[in-house]
Amino acid sequence: MFLDLFYGLREAGVPVSIHEWGTFLRALEEGLHGSNLLRFYHLGRACLVKSETYFDAYDRVFARVFRGVEGALGDAITEELLEWLRDPKNFQALTPEQLAMLERLSTDELMRRFIETLGEQTERHDGGDRWVGTGGRSPFGHGGQHPTGIRVGGPGRNRSAMKVAEERRFDAYRTDVRLDARNLRLALRRMRQLTRSGPSTELDVDGTIDATCRNGGEIELLFRPPRRNDVRVLLLMDVGGTMAPFHRPVSELLTALHEERSLRDLTAYYFHNCVYDAVYSSVRMQRGDAVPTADLLRRFDGRWKVMLVGDAAMHPAELLEPYGGIDPRATSPTPGIVWLHRIAGHFERAVWINPEDADDWDSYHTSRVIRRLFPMYHLSVDGLAEAVTALVGGRRPGHAVEPHS
């Protein structure tokens, strides 16, 4: 039951590692949770959850896992019980053999028995080896000698942990559903690959010292090009009618990208539902703004990072048939899918950002086809962070694009 918390958190997408779980168990062994479910709740959160954006997930999982326990842990620790524990008897000294004989319980087992025992206990108890009391060999209670024991005691409760968890006050900090430009910028900040290029304008202090020493103490100044971000982003955005409901999230993304000053270059083009023979340099998509997509592939080399933003939802013909585009200004003998293949093949890294809920992606045939070409990410802070990793992080296996004839 105790491990349910661990797996529940991982299932809910909270990145909890064994390392952190170990920290939590150590904290429990030190008795830092007192005897009180609310402090247990806070202790678990401090050890296991490292960002307020996951507090809501923690609340949900905690409420689910410990709902049944509330009675036992929250309310059964009556003043009476605490009273007994505050008055520890001089417990009998145990021989090392006796100590060794005590079963070394796993902490999960320990927790379960702690809760069960609290449920069973109805009277004061001293010196036994099962129930909560003082001076005994039971793993629970005060002044005991069990090697992996839990210490019961500490100040009284104030609020029920279950109530705190169920209030879900941290809903607003979630990043998997909510987004604003500031949070998106945070995700985009990882988009960088530092290289030294351009004119040598920065004093190389270490090099200068080295050269000066070699020069017998006569100062020789060395310069080198400054380090800067080499990431250039090509943004291709769907401005078709089905994108209208996503105006706000998409404009937040645009704001965030424009404010991310560390990018070496950012260029945006627009299309309607799918990329065909031409893309447009302005949202109005007028004939004068058209840029042949073939030119695009010539002008931008494969190192540009491509972000396609769109809902990937359209009539299958729009994607797969010649002259499939519904926009009369954008008639094209080459089907959109061919252009998408060319884009996927030309650029080393390209991702598709979809503002639609990830659950709905599979309900469109076209979206399923496009997902085979580009890794698709949800337009949310978390989704964008993953997309950025896919664009600049270590290369992941398993996304090879087959050439399309």
Place this chain on the structure above:
Amino acid sequence: MDKDNGFVRFRGTARYIASGPLVDSVNCALALERPLLLRGEPGTGKTVLAGHVAEALGMPLVTWHIKSTTKAAEGLYVYDTVQRLNDSRFGTGDVSDIGRYIKLGPLGRTFAAAERQVLLIDEIDKADLEFPNDLLRELDEMRFSIPETNEEIVARQRPVVLVTSNNEKELPDAFLRRCIFHYIEFPDVAQMRRIVAVHHPHLDAKLLDQVLIKFYWLREQGELRKKPSTSELVDWISALLRAGVGADKIETHIPFLGSLLKKEQDVDALGQYDTRSGRYPKSWADLGPRYQQ
């Protein structure tokens, strides 16, 4: 210093009102000897906490302010090669003794100190993304070596490490795994009363009510770019007291708005509210059910 079960314990100080969970988190970090990572809105007392932890535990405080140019190695030591070069050219010092040119950084000083110290790494997210990763080994093992002098600095007692972050950059997972994390929530009204009482102990109850009503109302206004913080509230009250403004005046006005709102757009937005003759709330009931007492 409070000792309990052999552990050093923190309980807050007379001038710092810490919530129960915060005290628990500090004690958890103390007991497990892990760095405590603090996050929270600006002005919720992240940085100040370190001073009070040091005071309560009776340990000296060492602060390492992080800037965008700070390098992890600077926290350990700096080898002042330029000074040495200068000395060698002009013959002003004993150049053969490299130890003279090794200067311990904040982290190095807490390691080398004879007694346990509190180290505050302030605004760690200001530095480069890799910065926290470069400190992992030193924080784990609490030791580092200085190759120039063949010295090894080993912490005699693990310092209490507090780290603050404003969430400007994400911190690396490997670093997060080693920390105890606490998010300082914005204080509720009851807690805010206690905080204000620490700074302004003899405040008129009616004035305090009016001040808090206006303050929490301002924070609820969605159009504000920057919400006023606790420290700004304390400053605002100082200004009101200095000018002798009474509770009646604050009922209908917000004087010295500049000490609460720091962005031009925010002042403009409130000005427009004023000219549209919007009414400021006068009682807790006006603020809605969340503030019913």
